[in-house]
Amino acid sequence: GESVGLHLPTLSVQEGDNSIINCAYSNSASDYFIWYKQESGKGPQFIIDIRSNMDKRQGQRVTVLLNKTVKHLSLQIAATQPGDSAVYFCAENGKGGGYNKLIFGAGTRLAVHP
Amino acid sequence: EPEVTQTPSHQVTQMGQEVILRCVPISNHLYFYWYRQILGQKVEFLVSFYNNEISEKSEIFDDQFSVERPDGSNFTLKIRSTKLEDSAMYFCASSGNQPQHFGDGTRLSIL
Structure with a gap:
């Protein structure tokens, strides 16, 4: 079936620590994955994406890891800042490419404490 | 940086009334989408929409829903006869190849 889910609904971290947000997906045909950040009252904001031919991709302070063997995706945020506080969604695109529908996970709330 | 814009930010409508939600996608994008998010739930x-026709639709998108690209810049979602359960945030998105970029949504409240 098609489903993307998250292990932890809420993650609390101290400012300056590294954060890891996890996601499990079930569609083995998925070949494109994406992380979005959603702040209160706003739409999902693109953070980073990864294709299934890669297992790691780095951006500015963020890294996405993909483990196809166990169908697991994670988002690592280095030196977490108060501005990182938001809900984070993973999503998959079962058919590949960015022009097909995205299937979103349930979301993880990241709370950054000073 | 180009962005997807949506209007209005909040729409209050009586049950049974028609509503049109408007979106201006990023100008060089060719693929357009509508998603919704019921309060506290995931984005669905x-x-x-591509090349002036629907590419794919979900079970939610029944005969009460329609989309249109009336000109070269706007992309609209119409709900013909709104129901209470249509209350949600509606997000428009657009993409070239990837990724999809989202607007800040229209909050639709059905009374």
Whole structure:
């Protein structure tokens, strides 16, 4: 079936620590994955994406890891800042490419404490 | 940086009334989407649109829903006869190849 889910609904971290947000997906045909950040009252904001031919991709302070063997995706945020506080969604695109529908996970709330 | 814009930010409508939600996608994008998010829940796909026709639609997107690209810049979602359960945030998105970029949504409240 098609489903993307998250292990932890809420993650609390101290400012300056590294954060890891996890996601499990079930569609083995998925070949494109994406992380979005959603702040209160706003739409999902693109953070980073990864294709299934890669297992790691780095951006500015963020890294996405993909483990196809166990169908697991994670988002690592280095030196977490108060501005990182938001809900984070993973999503998959079962058919590949960015022009097909995205299937979103349930979301993880990241709370950054000073 | 180009962005997807949506209007209005909040729409209050009586049950049974028609509503049109408007979106201006990023100008060089060719693929357009509508998603919805019921309060506290995950984002759900409604419909995708390419080359002036629907590419894919979900079970949510029934005969009460329609989309249109009336000119070269706007992309609209119409709900013909709104129901209480249509209350949600509606997000428009657009993409070239990837990724999809989202607007800040229209909050639709059905009374």
